[in-house]
Amino acid sequence: MQKNDYFCRVKIGKIMDSFLELCRHRRSIRRYSSQPVEREKIDYMLRCALMSPSGKRRNPWEFVVVTDTDKIRAMAPCKEYGSGMFETAMAAIVIAVDSAIADTWQCDGAISAEHLLLAAEEQGLGACWCHIYGREEAENLIREITGIPANLHVLCVISFGYKDEERKNYDLDKLLYNKVHYERY
Numbered sequence: 001m002q003k004n005d006y007f008c009r010v011k012i013g014k015i016m017d018s019f020l021e022l023c024r025h026r027r028s029i030r031r032y033s034s035q036p037v038e039r040e041k042i043d044y045m046l047r048c049a050l051m052s053p054s055g056k057r058r059n060p061w062e063f064v065v066v067t068d069t070d071k072i073r074a075m076a077p078c079k080e081y082g083s084g085m086f087e088t089a090m091a092a093i094v095i096a097v098d099s100a101i102a103d104t105w106q107c108d109g110a111i112s113a114e115h116l117l118l119a120a121e122e123q124g125l126g127a128c129w130c131h132i133y134g135r136e137e138a139e140n141l142i143r144e145i146t147g148i149p150a151n152l153h154v155l156c157v158i159s160f161g162y163k164d165e166e167r168k169n170y171d172l173d174k175l176l177y178n179k180v181h182y183e184r185y
Contacts, residue, residue: 024169026118029126030085032161037067037091041123045093045160048119052112055104061112061155064094064146071145075157078130078138085128089159094142096152106133109155116158126163131156 042065049063066072069090076086086092093116097109113129120127132138132154139154148154 022118022121024172026121027167027169028128029161029163029165029167030128030159031164032085032088032090032126032159033164034088035090035162037125037160037162041120041125042067042091042093042160044123045116045119048115049093049112052108052115054108054111055102058102058104058108060098060101060105061109062096062098062148062152063112064096064148066092066094066146072159074145075130075142078132078141078157079135083130083138085130085159086157088161088164090161092157092159094146094148094157095155096148097155098152100151105153106155113156113158120158120160124162125160126165128159129156130159 046063046065049061050059054060066075067090072086072089072092075092076083078086095109095113095116097105099105102108117127117129132142133156142148142154142157143150
């Protein structure tokens, strides 16, 4: 597709246009200011996550909110790479999922994480996903810090805070439109 094709030039309604802009602005933020994240914003993001779709509406996810900065800093060494954002994050939400409740537990948890990421951007916060599942040492550390029981899988931790870095918005003309196929690959 060329940059002037359907995706770039279609006129869409105001609601979808604002969602497109939200998606353009949402970037992974790994450095945060020391300003605390207000409880109201955390509650808003959680309401959004609780409305995320799940297979057969089983809702296999559990959310652990962490605002104690000592606990958040203790999460930083959970992985050798990709967890440094916990050094400055002012809040974190751990997504744990119960595989006994739904066979779609990984997807359900990931969808709820995306709802959190988008809600954070809408609230003027930065956020970043830290994948945990399948990394035994990371999962054990997060479990130890948060008290998550062994019957739940720690899927990921989302860090939050007021942005202390700027990232360019996505350029609609540079999206990978060649990854889109209609009717057949």
